[in-house]
Amino acid sequence: MTIEELDFDELNEIDGIAQLQKQQDMSLEDLTFLVNHERVAKLETNIREEFKGISDRNARIKRLHQLIQAVNTATDSKGNLDISNNKELQELIRLAKEELGVELPLGKNQFNALERDRLVDNIRMSVDDLNVENDLQLQKVSRLNNERQESYQLAKSILKTLHEVKVRQAQNMSR
Numbered sequence: 001m002t003i004e005e006l007d008f009d010e011l012n013e014i015d016g017i018a019q020l021q022k023q024q025d026m027s028l029e030d031l032t033f034l035v036n037h038e039r040v041a042k043l044e045t046n047i048r049e050e051f052k053g054i055s056d057r058n059a060r061i062k063r064l065h066q067l068i069q070a071v072n073t074a075t076d077s078k079g080n081l082d083i084s085n086n087k088e089l090q091e092l093i094r095l096a097k098e099e100l101g102v103e104l105p106l107g108k109n110q111f112n113a114l115e116r117d118r119l120v121d122n123i124r125m126s127v128d129d130l131n132v133e134n135d136l137q138l139q140k141v142s143r144l145n146n147e148r149q150e151s152y153q154l155a156k157s158i159l160k161t162l163h164e165v166k167v168r169q170a171q172n173m174s175r
Helices: 008-024 028-074 086-098 113-173
Strands: none
Touching: 028 086, 028 113
């Protein structure tokens, strides 16, 4: 990672760490550990936030699947749906529309087979949209995880190089 790739917050963190080093006379190894630790902690926080978004979206998908199940259960043998006496299903439809943003008709209690199929299709399209968002967010989690692994590798490489320099210096002093 180059200086140009760092964002403003990361540059401020590095400036703050440089100030700490001046104040505490930290070794380069300690500084490397500190920078890597801060970077990894930030990435892990971002990963946790992304997973929370995925988990929340999965809860919404689960509620929509429950709605589809309830619609299927309430459908008669001809494919018609009558929810006029089914307050629970009416409430599920209301919640799906108001809280989950699914395009559903409120106030309508009877659906013929075609209308019922469109109702289920609207719910399924919303589920598909949520799944696409989850896929994109999982890609972001994967990218963040790769960055975390790269940070570990970079720190390991720096520490290995510093160790090799110290070994060479010690060998040169013994000559």
